[in-house]
Amino acid sequence: MSSAAVDIGDHNQLARSVSNSLNLSTSPTATFHSLSSSHGARNAAAAAKQLKPFATQDIKVLLLENVNQTGRKILEEQGYQVEFLKSSLPEDQLIKKIREVHVIGIRSKTKLTARVLQEAKNLIVIGCFCIGTNQVDLQYAADRGITVFNSPFSNSRSVAELVIAEIISLARQLGDRSNEMHQGIWNKVSAGCWEVRDKTLGIIGYGHIGNQLSVLAEGMGMVVIYYDVVNLMSMGKARQKATLAELLDAADFVTCHVPELPETLNMIGKEQFQQMKQGSYLINASRGSVVDIPELINAMRSGKLAGAALDVYPNEPGGNGDYFHNNLNEWAEDLRSLKNIILTPHVGGSTEEAQSAIGVEVSSALCRFVNEGNTTGAVNMPEVSVRSLTIEEPNHVRIIFIHRNIPGVLRRVNAILENHNIDKQTTDSRGEIAYLMADISNVNDNEIRDIVQDLEMLPACIRTRALY
Ligand SMILES: NC(=O)c1ccc[n+]([C@@H]2O[C@H](COP(=O)([O-])OP(=O)(O)OC[C@H]3O[C@@H](n4cnc5c(N)ncnc54)[C@H](O)[C@@H]3O)[C@@H](O)[C@H]2O)c1
Numbered sequence: 001m002s003s004a005a006v007d008i009g010d011h012n013q014l015a016r017s018v019s020n021s022l023n024l025s026t027s028p029t030a031t032f033h034s035l036s037s038s039h040g041a042r043n044a045a046a047a048a049k050q051l052k053p054f055a056t057q058d059i060k061v062l063l064l065e066n067v068n069q070t071g072r073k074i075l076e077e078q079g080y081q082v083e084f085l086k087s088s089l090p091e092d093q094l095i096k097k098i099r100e101v102h103v104i105g106i107r108s109k110t111k112l113t114a115r116v117l118q119e120a121k122n123l124i125v126i127g128c129f130c131i132g133t134n135q136v137d138l139q140y141a142a143d144r145g146i147t148v149f150n151s152p153f154s155n156s157r158s159v160a161e162l163v164i165a166e167i168i169s170l171a172r173q174l175g176d177r178s179n180e181m182h183q184g185i186w187n188k189v190s191a192g193c194w195e196v197r198d199k200t201l202g203i204i205g206y207g208h209i210g211n212q213l214s215v216l217a218e219g220m221g222m223v224v225i226y227y228d229v230v231n232l233m234s235m236g237k238a239r240q241k242a243t244l245a246e247l248l249d250a251a252d253f254v255t256c257h258v259p260e261l262p263e264t265l266n267m268i269g270k271e272q273f274q275q276m277k278q279g280s281y282l283i284n285a286s287r288g289s290v291v292d293i294p295e296l297i298n299a300m301r302s303g304k305l306a307g308a309a310l311d312v313y314p315n316e317p318g319g320n321g322d323y324f325h326n327n328l329n330e331w332a333e334d335l336r337s338l339k340n341i342i343l344t345p346h347v348g349g350s351t352e353e354a355q356s357a358i359g360v361e362v363s364s365a366l367c368r369f370v371n372e373g374n375t376t377g378a379v380n381m382p383e384v385s386v387r388s389l390t391i392e393e394p395n396h397v398r399i400i401f402i403h404r405n406i407p408g409v410l411r412r413v414n415a416i417l418e419n420h421n422i423d424k425q426t427t428d429s430r431g432e433i434a435y436l437m438a439d440i441s442n443v444n445d446n447e448i449r450d451i452v453q454d455l456e457m458l459p460a461c462i463r464t465r466a467l468y
């Protein structure tokens with residue numbers, strides 16, 4: 001066991017000093033693990049050429065929503081205790097479980113609100129095994145010193161391919177023809193069925209997915225236009241439109257790829273449907289909040305839209321099973337009854353390739369964070385990275401100090417560290433939160449405890465961890 005993995009405690013000065021550190025048990029008695037056992041761990045780690053950060057088997061991980069096995073395996077190989085569940089959890093059960101764990105892995109369904117996170121006394125990091133992070137209260141997490149990672153683009157290609165499939169399927173009314181054949185009906189028609197060549201695709205949100213889609217659509221001979229709040233470099237011959245209205249006015253197919261934000265709530269509503277071309281198509285594989293569904297139903301019924309594809313919905317269930325029949329939204333039946341509408345259960349990123357890549361990417365980021373404190377790729381923390389300590393650097397401690405970004409803190413931190421040899425130190429800030437890492441050599445357990453205790457006493461302190 002390493003010198004600096006510490007227990008939780010809330011009842012005395014020392015307890016307070018370590019309670020914001022990496023809490024490895026819920027015992028009220030705060031203790032540091034002995035150096036002698038830590039030396040044992042170091043010897044064992046010598047073969048790996050890198051120091052072990054602490055007794056990794058004390059780290060508790062909860063993986064929800066059927067996170068890919070690649071990710072689970074990486075975490076288990078670290079020796080962490082991993083609990084794996086196939087679906088998300090209702091809030092009361094989530095709160096119960098989250099109290100115990102240091103790490104949680106989720107996908108798009110698990111809502112980590114302030115209410116849930118305030119119960120997460122031991123939690124140091126959240127891994128979103130997906131692109132979207134709207135399900136997490138990122139600011140609240142940062143304020144509590146909880147770092148959040150995601151996978152920014154590993155499923156982008158899968159979503160883009162789904163949308164290409166939907167463009168052709170809608171243009172050819174494939175869903176309806178297939179349904180008819182399943183019912184034994186032969187209905188050979190060409191009216192209202194089109195090639196996609198030379199048609200205009202309007203992409204709203206030209207990020208990772210929008211870019212991929214742009215290239216694929218041009219490959220099929222489509223004209224691509226896009227609208228984004230940022231000025232961007234176009235792929236191929238695509239052209240950026242200055243306003244959403246200009247895009248809606250010109251596109252035969254409109255597809256949404258924006259994040260869930262207050263500004264994107266019902267971004268496609270009554271006015272936008274009116275601005276679209278007669279007989280055009282709408283695709284939404286971003287978030288359910290982006291399209292006003294009752295207005296979509298009106299636009300389909302009036303013939304303004306010739307078809308639509310939805311992969312995302314305002315209220316999605318936590319796991320597989322009945323959806324529309326239990327759906328409290330009064331529009332559910334109307335939506336299902338429409339012609340030429342493709343309804344999929346949020347499967348845009350659900351391919352073997354994407355899920356396996358996301359598993360590796362997010363779990364690796366979680367391990368780097370838990371073991372070494374590195375935050376590269378974090379979505380709510382400054383990105384700070386320091387190389388791993390090696391066996392040539394024994395008796396070191398790595399101090400991680402997450403604090404409020406206010407004047408004078410670094411001076412105070414360095415006053416606490418001034419009698420020690422700081423091998424490396426780096427710090428960065430993101431808004432109100434700052435993240436400092438310092439590797440200190442030739443320190444013993446008592447000195448480490450004093451350093452942690454003194455840092456915890458600083459008013460700016462959010463969380464302190466001591467590794468190795
Ligand atoms: N259906 C699925 O399974 C699935 C899979 C992956 C991602 N998604 C969703 O798709 C979204 C987009 O993914 P991405 O990887 O392309 O994200 P991204 O961050 O790479 O791109 C989003 C783009 O939207 C732009 N944008 C933001 N607000 C806007 C606004 N109000 N108007 C116009 N443009 C705006 C941004 O500038 C950015 O260029 C994700 O946030 C996620 O919610 C869904």
Ligand SMILES: O=C(O)[C@H](O)COP(=O)(O)O
Nearest residue numbers: 107108109130131132349
């Ligand atoms: O944000 C994402 O990456 C997508 O919405 C996919 O989410 P999922 O992992 O829950 O399918």
